[in-house]
Amino acid sequence: MSGSESPPISRVSFTLNGEPVELDIEPTRTVLELLRTHFEVPSMRRGCCAGVCGACIILIEDRALPACIVPAYRANGRRITTIEGFRHTREYRDIRRAFHEVGVQACSYCEPARMLIVQSILSAGLTPRSEEVQQAVDAVKCACFAGPAMAEAVWEAAGIRNRRLHARKR
Amino acid sequence: MPASDDRTVKRTGNERASGPIYTPETLNELFGLMRSMPEARIAAGGTYLLSGAGDPPAGPLLSLHRIEELRRMSRTDRHLDIGAATSIRAITRAGPKMLPSILSGCLPAICPFTLRGLATLGGNICIWEVSRTGTAALNALGALVEIRRPGKGRWVPMPRFRSAGGLSLEREEVVTRIRIPLEPHDVGVFESLGPNLSFCAAARREKGNIDDIRIVLGTGTPWIIRDRELEAELIGRKLPMGPREIETTANRIATMAQSDRFPFNPLDIYRARSVTAHFLRALGEPSTRFLPRTYGKRKNSLARRGGLDL
Numbered sequence: 219m220s221g222s223e224s225p226p227i228s229r230v231s232f233t234l235n236g237e238p239v240e241l242d243i244e245p246t247r248t249v250l251e252l253l254r255t256h257f258e259v260p261s262m263r264r265g266c267c268a269g270v271c272g273a274c275i276i277l278i279e280d281r282a283l284p285a286c287i288v289p290a291y292r293a294n295g296r297r298i299t300t301i302e303g304f305r306h307t308r309e310y311r312d313i314r315r316a317f318h319e320v321g322v323q324a325c326s327y328c329e330p331a332r333m334l335i336v337q338s339i340l341s342a343g344l345t346p347r348s349e350e351v352q353q354a355v356d357a358v359k360c361a362c363f364a365g366p367a368m369a370e371a372v373w374e375a376a377g378i379r380n381r382r383l384h385a386r387k388r
Numbered sequence: 389m390p391a392s393d394d395r396t397v398k399r400t401g402n403e404r405a406s407g408p409i410y411t412p413e414t415l416n417e418l419f420g421l422m423r424s425m426p427e428a429r430i431a432a433g434g435t436y437l438l439s440g441a442g443d444p445p446a447g448p449l450l451s452l453h454r455i456e457e458l459r460r461m462s463r464t465d466r467h468l469d470i471g472a473a474t475s476i477r478a479i480t481r482a483g484p485k486m487l488p489s490i491l492s493g494c495l496p497a498i499c500p501f502t503l504r505g506l507a508t509l510g511g512n513i514c515i516w517e518v519s520r521t522g523t524a525a526l527n528a529l530g531a532l533v534e535i536r537r538p539g540k541g542r543w544v545p546m547p548r549f550r551s552a553g554g555l556s557l558e559r560e561e562v563v564t565r566i567r568i569p570l571e572p573h574d575v576g577v578f579e580s581l582g583p584n585l586s587f588c589a590a591a592r593r594e595k596g597n598i599d600d601i602r603i604v605l606g607t608g609t610p611w612i613i614r615d616r617e618l619e620a621e622l623i624g625r626k627l628p629m630g631p632r633e634i635e636t637t638a639n640r641i642a643t644m645a646q647s648d649r650f651p652f653n654p655l656d657i658y659r660a661r662s663v664t665a666h667f668l669r670a671l672g673e674p675s676t677r678f679l680p681r682t683y684g685k686r687k688n689s690l691a692r693r694g695g696l697d698l
Contacts, residue, residue, distance in 0.1 A: 226409055226410050226448070227408070227409040227410075227411060243409070269435060269499070269500055269502065269503045270500050272502065282502055283502055283505065284502050284503065287435050287503060288506065289431070289434040289437075289451075291411070291451065292453065353496075353501045354501060356501070357500060357501045357502050
């Protein structure tokens with residue numbers, strides 16, 4: 219074959235919730251399939267499988283992406299975080315507290331995705347634009363009652379995290 | 389992370405593993421792979437192939453995401469060039485000052501917020517069943533598509549690239565760039581009117597007349613609505629247009645939208661008619677503030693941080 223400079227990818231390696239993993243893949247595999255079948259991650263739900271419903275959102279390098287649409291080979295060498303790994307962080311506790319204080323009543327189906335989306339917004343900066351917040355919040359399609367309070371929860375979580383970081387500096 | 393990490397590595401076998409994935413780094417390498425594996429499928433962002441919407445890709449897959457040449461954007465005084473594998477997010481980040489208002493308006497409508505780091509404009513127009521808003525906007529902008537094969541290249545106008553007969557893309561050819569002429573249109577509008585309907589229009593006014601106008605409607609199908617005869621009739625008309633002229637023009641657009649080939653309900657057709665009439669009325673205004681909201685320098689912070697260029 220003339221294009222021998224780049225050998226075909228047949229194995230992929232990435233960090234899943236802090237643990238390095240490596241496995242064989244095929245082109246039709248998505249990160250969602252890998253996480254469900256090989257790692258049995260409980261929060262990985264199969265929704266629309268078109269990247270629209272937001273049920274399978276994960277963090278790849280702190281960016282929220284629907285796992286059902288990300289090809290496994292594009293996750294090669296990246297850091298993947300699901301709610302199982304995120305649950306043990308201080309950032310999770312900030313967002314949890316913000317949800318509680320604002321009164322976000324997310325159902326168990328969409329709550330992991332909503333928390334990861336808030337984390338992705340706040341990891342990009344603690345002063346997000348309202349337009350961005352609204353778009354990110356709308357990225358999860360669920361019929362529960364979490365939606366209306368979500369934007370407020372993002373601001374609240376930003377405030378909580380800001381106060382925590384400033385308290386630590388002092 | 390290196391494949392042979394010293395730390396504990398969890399290895400998992402995959403009994404279904406079959407087709408290899410190639411990630412060429414140059415166009416020459418890509419053409420070599422395409423020649424040696426004619427059955428291989430090409431993926432730009434991979435969002436369609438892997439979404440379950442398309443046929444599952446059997447056999448080898450050629451991913452374009454590492455070809456730097458296909459991810460470049462450049463702008464001169466006369467045109468804007470966008471590499472075919474540039475993600476929607478990367479294009480959006482160029483900002484409304486660099487992008488024509490129609491393009492910056494249509495980008496958020498092409499794919500959901502969380503997909504913008506993966507989905508590409510080139511991929512969007514190359515998939516016959518999918519491209520709706522992208523095709524309509526690029527038609528209104530008079531875009532050209534660069535198609536290359538080993539040792540050859542050609543530029544194809546957008547209406548010819550996606551004509552009624554299908555895509556103008558042959559075996560061993562790949563879309564490499566999209567060129568958008570920066571013509572001095574003083575009005576450009578993109579308006580998403582629902583899941584299946586989008587309105588794109590560009591016009592240039594000179595000495596109180598319409599000097600150039602393009603009106604394109606994106607539909608929920610591979611086809612767009614554009615009446616070149618109507619556009620030719622409108623060129624040279626004096627502004628502001630009279631109510632009867634506006635009504636006649638809007639009705640012609642609505643009549644085209646009523647075709648069985650489009651999945652429009654009566655509300656969609658009403659929207660198509662009223663937004664066309666609104667646009668034509670606003671053209672006659674000295675100020676463009678009455679145009680639909682996506683006109684002009686839009687504060688496009690949409691998705692600046694929301695996606696990932698993988």
